[in-house]
Amino acid sequence: MDPVYETDKKVKRKKVKGKKYRSEEKKNMISGYLYIAPFFIIFAIIGLYPALFSLYLAFQKWNGLSSMMFVGLDNFKVVLTDPLFWKSVYNTIIIGLMGTAPQLVIGIILAFLLNLSFLRFRNFFRVTIFMPYITSMVAVALIFSVLFSNHESSLANYTLSLFGLDPVNWGASEWGTKFAISVMVFWRWVGYNTIIYLAGIQSISNDLYEAATIDGANKFQQLLYITIPLLKPFITLTVFFSTVGALQLFSEPTVFLGTTAFTRDEAMTVVMYLYRDAFRLQSFGTASATAVILLFIIVIFATINTLLTSGYGRKKKGVSNG
Template identity: 35%
Template sequence: MLKKFLYSQKVAPYVFVLPFILVFIIFWLYPLGNSFSMSFQKTTLGQGAQWIGTDNYTKLMGDGVFLKAVTNSVIYMVMTLAILIPFPMLFAVLINNKFMWGREFFKSTFFFPALTSVVVAGTIFRLMFGEMEGSLINSFLGLFGMEPMKFLKGQFTGYIALIALATWRWTGVNMLYFLSGLQNIPEDYYEAASIDGASPFQKFTRITMPLLKPTTIYVLTISIYAGLAMFIESMMLWNGNNSPKNIGLTIVGYLYRQGIEKNNLGYAAAVGIVLLAITMVINLTQLAFSGMFKKED
């Protein structure tokens, strides 16, 4: 009877999706609901919880350090989008060209940084952008007669170090996404365009970019989330969660500071809910502008 029930055509689909539903409820929906409830409380480990209404959110809006963290995260997100969307797409187009030699070598080379631990990568970049004359970047600047710079103590130069780390780690990953999208574009389109006398630039703008739209939207969506949720890179680059004048503090870093370092769990939960709201608003807006919610004719 049980076997007949499980193998039923009406029941089988639900059996297959049940593991996903359980994981979604246990590891995402329940923690989200619990965090939302906690954000309206003053909660500390060992002292219980006290309901305080919207006080945590009211405090957040006037918290200069939190606003600094939001600004840092948004700037980081925008800068990574400006680099990690167009350049990986361009590299993917070049590598996908049938006249390109050593394609597998370049694929491996670009993807290799993603396999490196972010802890190791952050430590290496911290040494590269160190303020001593012997650090790699300052040694390079010295070749042009420039004075050593304290990259990790300035706002703009700190962004340069963070973006350099992000570019090094994620260019190859995004490139592979675009490569998978390019391989789904029929070669006949390009051959027909060549017969009509289209230039390589026209092929790219009239064929490649429009047909890569689904892949581009996907990469854009995950990049927005990754940019706003960045934390470990900043923590490793500044060797802790306390960068000079909070120039490297992110939203998740502030959540960690409040929840783990200061044991202010209710306030940290409010930070997490605000982060989720910001991410959802930005992503839903870009999905709406890209036409993802429009019904096909």
């Protein structure tokens, strides 16, 4: 057999195998893209397109029916010079702090308690504490309308009377409304964060707790020096989501205040301000400008909170050479 012929034959076989391999690789790649295509198509339709259209509307004057008119930055000027907008920003931050900050702290404590080995009916308590998260907002409205009723016999006012305090008009007073909505936010979301922290605690090795117990550390010291430091990634995650959720607060104030939610400013949030402009005043341009401003506010606050939680800016260990 001619050696040259054999060499050419081997080269041709390698080329054929290479083409088949590339063909299979291309088929697998196309198949993979087809599997994930529905998500990106749906995201483009109901997520990306509305976001880009809202950005476009922020520079237009439009009432939803007539033709659009380009107005440049006028919509942003209208929003930023409106006292009600800044009142809504203030309300959003205050209610967000009052409703989310306590739930993060309480969530860690509850997760630690629910993970204790000697606790009986742990699964029952875990399910129970998560129930408010999946409860219908209609049911939530009914519960809190009774708890924070303006009547003196309501549970909230009765509790205040036990401490010798005067009853509060929860639905009309400035801080009464904010407090009631904050409690609603806390009640609805504390279980969600507790479950996340519980998952994080269960990923921590029991050997650490056993060693701490042998060294004489009590449960509080174990929580402070073992659980919380090792929960840092989970705390960062929940702080980020809680910050974004707090700045997008809408359901709780509208449910609690009912039909008067958009006519009063005690609990007007930024999203409520946006909704009022768009669907009550038919000013879609200023509503879109508010959405863009809210996006920047969310990015700023979420970045600051995430960096603070993750320990950004701490001094590096070690002695400098300088």
